[in-house]
Amino acid sequence: MFSTIKKFFAFAGKQKQRLQRALLVNVISSFFQALQLVALSIVLQAVVRNEVTMTTVWTSLGIMLVSIVGVIIFGHNSRMNDIEASFDMCSDKRIEIGERMKYMPMGYFNANSLGSITATLTNTMEDLQNIAPRVMENTMHGFIHGGIITIMILFVDWRMSVIIVLGVLLFLCVNRMMQKKSSKASPIRVEAQRSLVGAILEYVQGMGVVRAFDLVNDANKTIDRAIEHCENQNVSMEFAFIPFMFVQSTVLKFVSVVIIISSLLFYLNGSMTLENCMLMMVASFLVFSKIEQAGSMSALLRSIDIGMDKIEEINQSPTIDIDGKDITPTSFTIEGKDVQFAYGNKVIIQKESFIIPEKTTTAIVGPSGSGKTTLCNLIARFWDVNEGSITIGGHDVKKYTLDSLLANISMVFQNVYLFNDSIINNIRFGKPDATKEEVIEAAKKACCHDFIEALPEGYDTIIGEGGATVSGGEKQRISIARAILKDAPIIILDEATANVDPENESRLQMAIEELTKNKTIIMIAHRLKTVQNANQILVLDEGHIVQRGTHDELMKNKGIYSDFIKVREQAIGWKL
Numbered sequence: 001m002f003s004t005i006k007k008f009f010a011f012a013g014k015q016k017q018r019l020q021r022a023l024l025v026n027v028i029s030s031f032f033q034a035l036q037l038v039a040l041s042i043v044l045q046a047v048v049r050n051e052v053t054m055t056t057v058w059t060s061l062g063i064m065l066v067s068i069v070g071v072i073i074f075g076h077n078s079r080m081n082d083i084e085a086s087f088d089m090c091s092d093k094r095i096e097i098g099e100r101m102k103y104m105p106m107g108y109f110n111a112n113s114l115g116s117i118t119a120t121l122t123n124t125m126e127d128l129q130n131i132a133p134r135v136m137e138n139t140m141h142g143f144i145h146g147g148i149i150t151i152m153i154l155f156v157d158w159r160m161s162v163i164i165v166l167g168v169l170l171f172l173c174v175n176r177m178m179q180k181k182s183s184k185a186s187p188i189r190v191e192a193q194r195s196l197v198g199a200i201l202e203y204v205q206g207m208g209v210v211r212a213f214d215l216v217n218d219a220n221k222t223i224d225r226a227i228e229h230c231e232n233q234n235v236s237m238e239f240a241f242i243p244f245m246f247v248q249s250t251v252l253k254f255v256s257v258v259i260i261i262s263s264l265l266f267y268l269n270g271s272m273t274l275e276n277c278m279l280m281m282v283a284s285f286l287v288f289s290k291i292e293q294a295g296s297m298s299a300l301l302r303s304i305d306i307g308m309d310k311i312e313e314i315n316q317s318p319t320i321d322i323d324g325k326d327i328t329p330t331s332f333t334i335e336g337k338d339v340q341f342a343y344g345n346k347v348i349i350q351k352e353s354f355i356i357p358e359k360t361t362t363a364i365v366g367p368s369g370s371g372k373t374t375l376c377n378l379i380a381r382f383w384d385v386n387e388g389s390i391t392i393g394g395h396d397v398k399k400y401t402l403d404s405l406l407a408n409i410s411m412v413f414q415n416v417y418l419f420n421d422s423i424i425n426n427i428r429f430g431k432p433d434a435t436k437e438e439v440i441e442a443a444k445k446a447c448c449h450d451f452i453e454a455l456p457e458g459y460d461t462i463i464g465e466g467g468a469t470v471s472g473g474e475k476q477r478i479s480i481a482r483a484i485l486k487d488a489p490i491i492i493l494d495e496a497t498a499n500v501d502p503e504n505e506s507r508l509q510m511a512i513e514e515l516t517k518n519k520t521i522i523m524i525a526h527r528l529k530t531v532q533n534a535n536q537i538l539v540l541d542e543g544h545i546v547q548r549g550t551h552d553e554l555m556k557n558k559g560i561y562s563d564f565i566k567v568r569e570q571a572i573g574w575k576l
């Protein structure tokens, strides 16, 4: 229990001091609460000695009033600070993780981790910001309050303090057993929540497929199972705690009874005054009320503990430019030497070397799955090569910070992702400080100005998440406008025109020509014209560069390239 509290403060980062201040104020509030016992002692003393006067009434009333006002002021202040600091702590963590994610290797973001990341940044964070302050406050307040009353009782009769301390130790033993049980149940519960979020994400993302193939019932079954599993884990965790809570509570009640009986015995044998005996009877309930509350809340400590671990696990995941330097290359020639890369055990690029001279166009062609996209992703360091090296301007891409590397590269993907934001902001991703005029100029060059202007809100039109409210061709032209605005010297382009209608295709082609003027271009080429005009063609097959040269050179030799062209001429796979 105490290790989790300690961990919570370490986890709090910048908010640690505020949380500690809140705890200090909580201690003061507990002192004020304990004053009730002083007021009670005065009244009992006066009643037993038959000396009740108006002074007794006013004094005890005054103390009670001070106690209540103190508890309200300090308790309120402590709670407000605690809640505010917890919200700030979680928002700091979310921002920190968001920043870190930009520098994590792409391998981290697979389908498996998506549910886990989402669950951690939503559910777990929500739990931390909503539940953690209450659990921490109640747990700490309970023990501080109990501790203060025990110290006060020490001055009245040390024997009672010993009984209370023994009772609390017994209580802590049971609580420890509950924490152990919790340490087994909580990870399963957290995992069940992660699976549920993963299943829901998959369901929503795959909604198109679900409908197209009428899989609504099958998909529902997966979600139903995840919901049921999550529910079962929640219920079984709660059920597992109930016996411990019951025993904890019984221990405290039992110790209260021991205090009452001992007080009576001490009074009967003359070693305790009547007023102290009565005071102990009342104190026996006061001292344990908050501890009992702390005990039941502490069942949740383990979930908080695991939540913090999950968050830190993401926050401590390796980034890829830890040792990078801000490099400004003087040339943009790209060179790969003995590049080998595998996704897990599956080798995709097999010890290949290549040179892409600056301001030239290199077309990468090859069958589906041959590794074209992977090779481009290695150049932009979405992934790190396993062996060999890739350099830009003579510097290994691993030596750059990610920011200084990506400043030199614009990528236009086959699957364009637009954010749920205005069109102007989506284009500004290429250059966040661009003026509206610059954005419009880029949009004109990318042949998307006209359709944007025709939209009801023009450049301020909000695009749905993933760019759902614009067509595929329009999305691509917006992404080209982004790249034109960025004006990076290296362009990596997945020239995906296969699914675009002829009118869109010619516009897209004009946009691409504008984008690629005077740049170093690496293009996964689909159009024969592009391939024919490229300065160099790399033909990939099963991760090997099996042929390289210009179109004319490659056509002179028999091989996969000339076969491709022949097949293409029969209108399969390539566009003319």
Ligand SMILES: Nc1ncnc2c1ncn2[C@@H]1O[C@H](COP(=O)(O)OP(=O)(O)OP(=O)(O)O)[C@@H](O)[C@H]1O
Binding pocket: 343, 348, 366, 367, 368, 369, 370, 371, 372, 373, 374, 375
């Ligand atoms: N993130 C990933 N994790 C594991 N395997 C992957 C991943 N991305 C791609 N692959 C696998 O790597 C191989 C090469 O994929 P890549 O996308 O580079 O091929 P490609 O030549 O660009 O294919 P296409 O022309 O169909 O887009 C494929 O077998 C693919 O299944």
